[in-house]
Amino acid sequence: MNEQHLSTLEQNQLKSSEAIIEKTLGAFAKCGIELARIKDNRLYREKYGTFEEYVKVRWGFERNYAYRLIEAAEVKRDIEKVYPNGIQITNERQARALAVVPKESRARVYKQAVKTGDTTAAGIQKAAAQIVIRDAAPKPSKNDAVLVDETGYPIPNTVALEYWERSDEVKQVLDLINKAKSAVGDLLDTKDRLWHEAHIQSAHIDLKNAFRSMATAMPYAVCGYCQGQTTKTCTFCGGKGLVSKHAWNLIPEEIRDIRAKTMTKKVVPMEAKA
Numbered sequence: 001m002n003e004q005h006l007s008t009l010e011q012n013q014l015k016s017s018e019a020i021i022e023k024t025l026g027a028f029a030k031c032g033i034e035l036a037r038i039k040d041n042r043l044y045r046e047k048y049g050t051f052e053e054y055v056k057v058r059w060g061f062e063r064n065y066a067y068r069l070i071e072a073a074e075v076k077r078d079i080e081k082v083y084p085n086g087i088q089i090t091n092e093r094q095a096r097a098l099a100v101v102p103k104e105s106r107a108r109v110y111k112q113a114v115k116t117g118d119t120t121a122a123g124i125q126k127a128a129a130q131i132v133i134r135d136a137a138p139k140p141s142k143n144d145a146v147l148v149d150e151t152g153y154p155i156p157n158t159v160a161l162e163y164w165e166r167s168d169e170v171k172q173v174l175d176l177i178n179k180a181k182s183a184v185g186d187l188l189d190t191k192d193r194l195w196h197e198a199h200i201q202s203a204h205i206d207l208k209n210a211f212r213s214m215a216t217a218m219p220y221a222v223c224g225y226c227q228g229q230t231t232k233t234c235t236f237c238g239g240k241g242l243v244s245k246h247a248w249n250l251i252p253e254e255i256r257d258i259r260a261k262t263m264t265k266k267v268v269p270m271e272a273k274a
């Protein structure tokens with residue numbers, strides 16, 4: 001018998017499994033809608049002090065998860081308003097990819113994803129990058145000097161700019177750690193009994209790690225997902241609108257390339273002008 005071939009028993013199993021999946025698809029949205037109803041009308045109030053407490057005790061959800069479900073349901077509803085038929089938002093990951101897109105652009109992003117034939121979370125992410133980047137591309141005017149990030153992309157005048165201008169605060173902390181690191185480093189080969197009990201080598205390694213860890217706070221580029229625009233819902237930059245060099249390199253090359261293409265116009269960095 002052909003290995004590919006399904007027996008009657010297997011065919012029935014597949015059918016019943018798929019029937020269950022069909023029913024369950026989109027269940028995240030139903031959960032989200034009902035959670036929102038309970039939250040908005042404070043239907044938990046008889047037994048629980050807060051919505052957070054309710055979802056935790058009653059459902060074992062972390063607060064963030066409950067909010068993600070609610071948000072995902074809203075995204076699904078927004079898209080279905082524009083596309084009543086043929087909707088393929090069946091999982092939370094797709095909804096989350098759309099959640100970082102500004103509300104008014106969601107339908108267009110989804111449309112673009114449909115056009116390219118990829119409505120998976122990754123496809124939506126790519127479509128979002130194309131559309132949001134195009135919308136967000138700051139138009140450099142010939143008189144204004146525009147502050148650009150380390151990739152040369154203009155920093156939008158949103159919270160992203162505020163955080164960018166606070167880079168010095170990160171630098172100050174890094175300088176302090178660096179000073180401590182060199183002070184300890186100078187003692188690495190010491191024979192001075194003053195330091196007899198100190199674990200100098202491991203302290204030195206700890207300080208190196210501390211530097212690396214704190215350095216990720218240093219802004220490197222405007223966030224590749226929200227472009228510094230939709231920072232409240234962007235899970236990638238956490239609402240900062242900016243990301244570190246490390247995080248920037250985690251963004252798929254395709255998305256980075258799309259953005260690079262919007263930067264064909266020459267922008268004069270502020271420092272260079274001064």
Ligand SMILES: [Zn+2]
Nearest residue numbers: 223226234237
């Ligand atoms: Zn972001």
